[in-house]
Amino acid sequence: MATIKDIAKHAGVSVTTVSRALNGYSDVNEKTREKIKAVARELQYSPNLLARSLVMKKTKTIGLLVSGMRIEGSKDNFTYEVLCGINDCAGERGYDLILFSTNSEQQQQKTYNQLCQERKVDGVILQGIKTDDPYLKEVVESDIPCVLVDIPIESESVGYVTTNNKQGAKMAVDHLIELGHRQIGMINGHEQAFVSKQRLQGYQEALDQAKIGYQEQYVVNGSFLESEGEVQAEKLLHAHPEITAVFCASDLMALGAMKAARRMGKRIPEDLSVAGFDNIMLASYSSPTLTTIAQDRYQIGFESAILLIDMLEGKEGTHKKVLKTSLVKRESTSKTKNI
Amino acid sequence: MATIKDIAKHAGVSVTTVSRALNGYSDVNEKTREKIKAVARELQYSPNLLARSLVMKKTKTIGLLVSGMRIEGSKDNFTYEVLCGINDCAGERGYDLILFSTNSEQQQQKTYNQLCQERKVDGVILQGIKTDDPYLKEVVESDIPCVLVDIPIESESVGYVTTNNKQGAKMAVDHLIELGHRQIGMINGHEQAFVSKQRLQGYQEALDQAKIGYQEQYVVNGSFLESEGEVQAEKLLHAHPEITAVFCASDLMALGAMKAARRMGKRIPEDLSVAGFDNIMLASYSSPTLTTIAQDRYQIGFESAILLIDMLEGKEGTHKKVLKTSLVKRESTSKTKNI
DNA sequence: TCAATCCTCCAAAACGTTTCGGAAAGTGAT
DNA sequence: ATCACTTTCCGAAACGTTTTGGAGGATTGA
Numbered sequence: 001m002a003t004i005k006d007i008a009k010h011a012g013v014s015v016t017t018v019s020r021a022l023n024g025y026s027d028v029n030e031k032t033r034e035k036i037k038a039v040a041r042e043l044q045y046s047p048n049l050l051a052r053s054l055v056m057k058k059t060k061t062i063g064l065l066v067s068g069m070r071i072e073g074s075k076d077n078f079t080y081e082v083l084c085g086i087n088d089c090a091g092e093r094g095y096d097l098i099l100f101s102t103n104s105e106q107q108q109q110k111t112y113n114q115l116c117q118e119r120k121v122d123g124v125i126l127q128g129i130k131t132d133d134p135y136l137k138e139v140v141e142s143d144i145p146c147v148l149v150d151i152p153i154e155s156e157s158v159g160y161v162t163t164n165n166k167q168g169a170k171m172a173v174d175h176l177i178e179l180g181h182r183q184i185g186m187i188n189g190h191e192q193a194f195v196s197k198q199r200l201q202g203y204q205e206a207l208d209q210a211k212i213g214y215q216e217q218y219v220v221n222g223s224f225l226e227s228e229g230e231v232q233a234e235k236l237l238h239a240h241p242e243i244t245a246v247f248c249a250s251d252l253m254a255l256g257a258m259k260a261a262r263r264m265g266k267r268i269p270e271d272l273s274v275a276g277f278d279n280i281m282l283a284s285y286s287s288p289t290l291t292t293i294a295q296d297r298y299q300i301g302f303e304s305a306i307l308l309i310d311m312l313e314g315k316e317g318t319h320k321k322v323l324k325t326s327l328v329k330r331e332s333t334s335k336t337k338n339i
Numbered sequence: 340m341a342t343i344k345d346i347a348k349h350a351g352v353s354v355t356t357v358s359r360a361l362n363g364y365s366d367v368n369e370k371t372r373e374k375i376k377a378v379a380r381e382l383q384y385s386p387n388l389l390a391r392s393l394v395m396k397k398t399k400t401i402g403l404l405v406s407g408m409r410i411e412g413s414k415d416n417f418t419y420e421v422l423c424g425i426n427d428c429a430g431e432r433g434y435d436l437i438l439f440s441t442n443s444e445q446q447q448q449k450t451y452n453q454l455c456q457e458r459k460v461d462g463v464i465l466q467g468i469k470t471d472d473p474y475l476k477e478v479v480e481s482d483i484p485c486v487l488v489d490i491p492i493e494s495e496s497v498g499y500v501t502t503n504n505k506q507g508a509k510m511a512v513d514h515l516i517e518l519g520h521r522q523i524g525m526i527n528g529h530e531q532a533f534v535s536k537q538r539l540q541g542y543q544e545a546l547d548q549a550k551i552g553y554q555e556q557y558v559v560n561g562s563f564l565e566s567e568g569e570v571q572a573e574k575l576l577h578a579h580p581e582i583t584a585v586f587c588a589s590d591l592m593a594l595g596a597m598k599a600a601r602r603m604g605k606r607i608p609e610d611l612s613v614a615g616f617d618n619i620m621l622a623s624y625s626s627p628t629l630t631t632i633a634q635d636r637y638q639i640g641f642e643s644a645i646l647l648i649d650m651l652e653g654k655e656g657t658h659k660k661v662l663k664t665s666l667v668k669r670e671s672t673s674k675t676k677n678i
Numbered sequence: 679t680c681a682a683t684c685c686t687c688c689a690a691a692a693c694g695t696t697t698c699g700g701a702a703a704g705t706g707a708t
Numbered sequence: 709a710t711c712a713c714t715t716t717c718c719g720a721a722a723c724g725t726t727t728t729g730g731a732g733g734a735t736t737g738a
Contacts, residue, residue: 001456003694014718019696029716046453050398051694054389054723061437071423071637075620080419084410091440096458098400098437101430114385117340119435255624281414285594287626298410342724353688358726368686390724393693 002043011039022047053120062090062308063121064099065112065135068128075226076252076280078297082127082149085301093309095122112138123308125149130192147308149300150195152320159311159319161304165195168293168325169202172247172275175291175327177210180336181245181273184212185236187257188249189224196221199249199277218243222253229253233260237272244272244336251276251283251292258286258332269334279328288331295325341382350378361386392459401429401647402460403438404451404474407467414565415591415619417636421466421488424640432648434461451477462647464488469531486647488639489534491659498650498658500643504534507632507664508541511586511614514630514666516549519675520584520612523551524575526596528563528588535560538588538616557582561592568592572599576611583611583675590615590622590631597625597671608673618667627670634664 004022008015013032021028021036028036039045053059064086066079073079090097100115112135116124123145129135131151139146140153148160176184186203189196204214220236222229229248233256237243248254254276258268266272268288276283279294303321310317343361347354352371360367360375367375378384392398403425405418412418429436439454451474455463462484468474470490478485479492487499515523525542528535543553559575561568568587572595576582587593593615597607605611607627615622618633642660649656 004696005694015695016697016718016720017716020717023696027716032716044452046456048393048459048694049457050389050393050459051723052696054387054393054694054725055696057723059389069423069426071420073423074416074420077413077416077419080416080422081410081413083419084408084412087408087438087440088442091442096437096439098435099403099426100435101426103427103430113383117385118388120387120389282620282624285621285624343726344724354725355688355690355727356686359687362726366686371686387724390693391726393695393724394726396693 002040002045003048004045006043007036007039007045010043011036057120059120059122060095061098061119061121062086062095062305063116063119063124064097065102065115065124065126066099066128067102067130067133069099069101069103075282076250076278078278079128081297082301082304085298085303086125086305087301089302089305089309093305095305095309113142113144116142116144123147123312125304125308126151127304131194132192145308145311147304147311147319149304150193152194154319157311159307159321161300161307161321161323162195163295163300163323163325165198165325166202166205168277168295169199169247169249170206171202171325171327172277172291172293173203173206174209175329176245176247176273176275176333177206177212179245179273179333182212182336183240183243183245184218185240185243185246186219186249187222187229187232187236187246187253188219189253190221193224196249203247222248222250222256224250224253226252226256229256230260231256233257234264237261237264237266245274245333246272247275247277249277251278251280251290254290254292254332255282255286258288258290269332270337273333273336275333283328284330291330291333292328293325294328296323299323341379341384342387343384345382346375346378346384349382350375396459398459398461399434400437400458400460401425401434401644402455402458402463403436404441404454404463404465405438405467406441406469406472408438408440408442414621415589415617417617418467420636421640421643424637424642425464425644426640428641428644428648432644434644434648452481452483455481455483462486462651464643464647465490466643470533471531484647484650486643486650486658488643489532491533493658496650498646498660500639500646500660500662501534502634502639502662502664504537504664505541505544507616507634508538508586508588509545510541510664510666511616511630511632512542512545513548514668515584515586515612515614515672516545516551518584518612518672521551521675522579522582522584523557524579524582524585525558526561526568526571526575526585526587526592527558528592529560532563535588542586561587561589561595563589563592565591565595568595569599570595572596573603576600576603576605584613584672585611586614586616588616590617590619590629593629593631593671594621594625597627597629608671609676612672612675614672622667623669630669630672631667632664633667635662638662 004018008018021033125147127149143157145157150162220232222232261272276290276292279292283290283292343354343357346357360372464486466488482496484496489501559571561571600611615629615631618631622629622631
């Protein structure tokens, strides 16, 4: 509650001097500086960041726009782990995080720019928004620095962090091919996700390279959801019983696919190999455990924060970061018996 | 970027009138109000909350002090799900959330009061702090309204939300007793958690009621961790091979215990019944699936926010909320063969 | 016609900082 | 004694709001 003015009074100096003393300016005598610091401690002074931000036009605050902040996100832990990464980096660099709740209706009304300008965040990290989200247009037009997770848009004021999805998908399908599979289905996410396109590309490239023809009807969309993965897998396997392996664009859908397969009397991996993408916690606990492509969600968050803060602090450099993936072999994939 | 002053100039009125017009005061002519609103829209005005907060002494912001914001928290999803609940309620009520990163060293230096006063949060929700955390003392002494998760302290300015841990633990142990078990071990959390004490009480009460003597050596601590649960379970089962059932104070420890038991050649549930606490995602995916006590983490968060905001807005009432638990029977518990 | 009342509006202060431009005093050099 | 610096300090403006206490004019009632 003590202000700079109180300190000035107690120490017998002006507010200017107090401000400059506490902020480490050189034009204040060391003795008076010590005196001022002592008084500040005594009065338990802590600066009012609101007032400071108002004049400095910097809040040392990063806005977080997460559209998937829902309880369902608890299964894969994407949002949470990204958040951890952002939080850690922001902490190190002296920034605080402010969460914009975009779930509620009354907040829905506000535009992206309103949200940011009202709270005067220095920059924003966006996660989980779809490519057809109206916010996205605003983002690229606005000149508020921002970093996108998994949406490859780059400009003066916007950067992005993502995983090498194409490479990851290719690794997964390569792995299946290596095991002898030729009839390989894919359960993809949805059209409104860049990652889906990229993973599809990886799938196609792997097939191409192995001289396996791409068949459109082998690819279905499951919206990244376990339940939808289950129904789509069932349809796919029914329509094409010759399929011996499925690559899913998310672990959750892979779990759903395994359920469907089991219900259809197919053993995993003997009758059907299943590979996922993400390496979520459940992947190592399911039975059979799930072969998958690991992506480091924590690091995605961490790198996002690095990128954004570097932009905020005027560091030059590219505004993108693409992270590597790795293949995690587990029990859900094996050699095809048709070999 | 447009300010109230710009609007005043364009509309040919004073800033006072603009402010009062936009804030819905009655002492402004409807015509001029419309004019002002039109100008505001035209200039894409959005209020500067920093300035407003500075004079109003309200920020419409809730601080979030989460000590367990780590990647390991990804297994149980406690932090995330609580956060979702808080986020949703805060959104509905028009509050934003600010995350204090207490992980980093430089933030460690700051006291609780400094954190709150600098950012001028209206209130705080604390989650995951231990009973010996230095912040806790500050919290109760400070007059900043705050709500604690799982720490039963109540005063003028502090409230809490928790689950009925004693009742939950009792339900679990009752269930085991009903299945015929008499030698029931417990793997508890750690001393620095209130929930541990309460769950132990529930365990004791259930035994008591069934006229089963409480044996101190049947209870060990596993810090809520899967790994530690595993080693403690192994020790316990080695020292007391007569034990036929174990109640664990967290699902993670239960998973660890199952691992240990399996490694010792015990089948679950035929040779050993295992019950957990939390009902985390993994509990329904492990094999065998885990019998456990469900607690609604989302609701804990939601109620915390309700409680805090009610306090902030001067609503009278008790400052605590204790949520119910429920027993989820799955495969990891069954009748003892010794009956 | 006079006073009372109502309806609109506004000037200025306040919130707690930072910063610009300069002022006073001290220090050497010439 | 004068000049040129250096060191140390400060007054005042600025940031963008809200709010207090009224002012001016129109309307009403007697």
